[in-house]
Amino acid sequence: MEEITWNDFEKVELRVGTIIEAFEYPEARKPAYKVKVDFGELGIKMSSAQITKHYALDDLIGRQIIGVVNFPKKQIGKFMSEFLVAGFADENGDIVLSTVERKVPNGSKLI
Numbered sequence: 001m002e003e004i005t006w007n008d009f010e011k012v013e014l015r016v017g018t019i020i021e022a023f024e025y026p027e028a029r030k031p032a033y034k035v036k037v038d039f040g041e042l043g044i045k046m047s048s049a050q051i052t053k054h055y056a057l058d059d060l061i062g063r064q065i066i067g068v069v070n071f072p073k074k075q076i077g078k079f080m081s082e083f084l085v086a087g088f089a090d091e092n093g094d095i096v097l098s099t100v101e102r103k104v105p106n107g108s109k110l111i
Contacts, residue, residue, distance in 0.1 A: 011070075013109065017040070018037065019063050027078060031053075045083045048085075053095070064099055
């Protein structure tokens with residue numbers, strides 16, 4: 001594992017946002033959803049996430065998640081992802097969302 005400096009870490013914009021819409025993404029190579037997330041003053045951003053094993057679409061609405069919002073946009077098939085959804089792989093490799101313990105304002109930065 002490569003060590004980074006505090007300045008390196010500060011460059012990563014890990015922000016909290018609330019999922020306001022979630023959609024099926026049948027064109028994805030691996031099962032995934034598209035999510036629309038409100039990041040407060042940073043605006044509403046779209047991404048895809050391979051989270052279909054642990055989450056139903058209806059369960060995602062209103063959930064606060066953590067995302068990296070300062071990566072360049074990335075083309076995923078015909079879809080343009082605007083941020084990276086943060087999560088951890090469980091023992092089967094299925095993604096569990098990174099979230100916050102209590103509600104915080106959308107757009108809050110991890111410090």
